[in-house]
Amino acid sequence: MIDIPFFLFVVFAVVAIGGGIGMVSSRNPVASLLFLVVTFFSLAGIYVLLNAQFIAAVQVIVYAGAIMVLFLFVIMLLNLGSDYHADIRRFGWIVAGFVAAGIIGGILSSGLTQPGLLAGGGGGALVDASVRDVGVVGAVAFPLFRDFAVPFEVTSLLLLVAAIGAVLLAKRRV
Amino acid sequence: MVQYSLWLSAVLFALGVLGVVIRRNAIILFMCVELMLNAANLAFVAFSRVVGIDGQVFVFFVMTVAAAEAAVGLAIVISLFRHSESVDTRNFNLLRW
Numbered sequence: 001m002i003d004i005p006f007f008l009f010v011v012f013a014v015v016a017i018g019g020g021i022g023m024v025s026s027r028n029p030v031a032s033l034l035f036l037v038v039t040f041f042s043l044a045g046i047y048v049l050l051n052a053q054f055i056a057a058v059q060v061i062v063y064a065g066a067i068m069v070l071f072l073f074v075i076m077l078l079n080l081g082s083d084y085h086a087d088i089r090r091f092g093w094i095v096a097g098f099v100a101a102g103i104i105g106g107i108l109s110s111g112l113t114q115p116g117l118l119a120g121g122g123g124g125a126l127v128d129a130s131v132r133d134v135g136v137v138g139a140v141a142f143p144l145f146r147d148f149a150v151p152f153e154v155t156s157l158l159l160l161v162a163a164i165g166a167v168l169l170a171k172r173r174v
Numbered sequence: 175m176v177q178y179s180l181w182l183s184a185v186l187f188a189l190g191v192l193g194v195v196i197r198r199n200a201i202i203l204f205m206c207v208e209l210m211l212n213a214a215n216l217a218f219v220a221f222s223r224v225v226g227i228d229g230q231v232f233v234f235f236v237m238t239v240a241a242a243e244a245a246v247g248l249a250i251v252i253s254l255f256r257h258s259e260s261v262d263t264r265n266f267n268l269l270r271w
Contacts, residue, residue, distance in 0.1 A: 009175055013182045018187035020209060029201055033224045036205050039186070043212055050179060055233050059215075062237055067208065067244045075201060075246045077256050087198040087262060097195030105188030110182040112217060123226040128226055144231050155238045162242030169249035172256075 009049050026075050027088070033068060051127060053136045084120040148165040179220035187213035201260040204247050217220045244254065 019039030021060060026032045040063045047056035088094070130139040186209060193206030205270045222229025251261055258265050 006175065008262055009178060013178070016182065017185055020186055022198070023202075023205060023209065025194040029199060032202055033205060036209065040212065041210065043216060046179060046182070046216065047219055050219050050223060051176065052230050052233075054224065055215075055219055055230050058234075058237065062241065063208075067241060070206065070248060071201065071208065074251060078252070078261065080199075080201065080261065087202070089196050089198060094196050097192045100195050101192035103190040104191050105184050108184035108187055109181055112184060113177060117178070118176055118224055123221075123229075124203070124223040126226045127222060129228075139227055140230050140234070143227055144234060147228075148231055148235075149210055151235060155235060159238060160241050162245045166249040168243040170252045 005049050009046060012042040012045040012049070015039075016046070017105050025088075029080050030072070032077065037064050040068070051124070051131070056138050068144055176223045179216055183217040183220065186216065188208075198263050200251050200263055201264075203220045203247075203263070204244065206253070207247075208240060208244065211236060211243075243264045 016039045019035045019037075019042065019132060023032045023039065029077070040059060043054040044059040047059060065162070089097075099113035127139065130142075133139075134142060190206045190210035190213060193209070194203055197203055197206065215236050218229040218233045218236065220229075220236055254266060
């Protein structure tokens, strides 16, 4: 008897890592971006497997939809997809990159997977009870608007500043 | 599965670091930063299976910051391109030395 969610997780994880490797190594910026979109879609699948369906939908809409279209739009606008040259650095930099990635990945994996961090985990049952109670969206929305109301408002301010700053930076003459 | 998600998150973050170090195209550097932010999101969602719904709420804030960062960063890329007809980071070393 094969464990179907785990099998799906392995498939999504392999696709996500493959997309990441493709993004880092592909020479064409458009291909690189499409590899990143593949990674984002498989991350959305993993969110569904972790019972975060609403986050998965937002991942597809916001990341794979809006942000990646913005990147694609800028690549097309600057006409970078047609005359690409090798922008991967020299051999020494590649070695340095692998060393840096190894160190950071090692620190992260040893920190995130230390024993005891996942002990005492009743959170999953809590989330599931909340989803049964107020639905998938409500389970995220109630804490967002109750406990995190002030950060939420600050977020709107951040987006306003970012929008004004983007217009100001990209405009020819202010 | 939470444990494996955290491993995957570490691997994706390391891939993002690798990309930031070895690439020179400014737009691809931004994409690598997005990949690192997504690795952090994956860790948050995985930990929401341990500590409750707050992890998923935090993913929201991370996504907002990512959207703001992409908007401002791409505006900077456009204005750099207008300045020197290139997005290669070799051309932007005025403040380096």
